[in-house]
Amino acid sequence: MIDTKEIKKIKLTPFTRMSATIYAILGLVSALIMLVIIIAVQASGITAQMAPQLANFNWITGVGIPLIVILPVVSFIVTVAVSFISATLYNLLVPRLGGIKLELEGEDLQKIPVVAFSLITSAIGAIWAFIIGLLMAAFLSPFFSLISSLPIPAEITAELSNSTGTAINGSLVGSVGILVTLLLVIGLPIMAFVFGFIWNALLALIYNYLVIRVAKIKLNFSQLTGTLYELTHIPVMPTALAVAILYALLGLISGILNQNYGEFITNFIWYFIATAIAAKAYNYLAPKIGSVKLNLE
16 A cells, blocks of 8 residues: 655754765765776876876875775765755755655655655755855855956957947946856756756656666655654665666666766666665664654655
């Protein structure tokens, strides 16, 4: 029997702690893979042939080994901020937009209702785009102000005016700055919402009608009290396979659009490995640092 659950609230601390720890592990695995590649490349002598001036530079100790520390630490810190803010935004938006709904049969995720999933995820993406656009506008604003205040040599002004048919002066530069600010603060969030909605709807549709014919994401929830549930276990292989097929199909669509057909294969390999590691890490960490807890109704 299908049991539809709506994620009403995400408990911030368990979600943030688990997400950051898993991404730190993925960062460590990525660093180790990069170290192996660097060792192989340096041993082959390719770097010395391509850049003789770097022949005496030890890429293993200079780059590879530091990455083993840097990538996990940076991944952990960044994910703490992103996860906490994203979960907070989700909790604030649910009463207004509705939460993500999951149609479950036992531990099998049978369907992701498209509109509910796409609406709130694209709204969160739009808010992040607004934050990023605001920071970029604040960063660029002093430069536009400085340029608009500088005197422009007459010969340059005349040449640009003749080529564009528009008088070039400080006020025009200021207007361009205002336009760029509006595009970053208003245009970027709108684009993020529209394209995010389309992309997430496509993701849900592909899962609902194609992926589940081969594999299904599996989530083992346990009721703690009332509407509070914890995600106790994630079956590794079926979930990794389902996610890999999902993103492989998305990669196929993207590859057709940009003529990069190899994205289908690379997406499958990358998402299978990353999801398997993440699920395995979650199952190991849940009893030790606490599982993700959600209010489901």
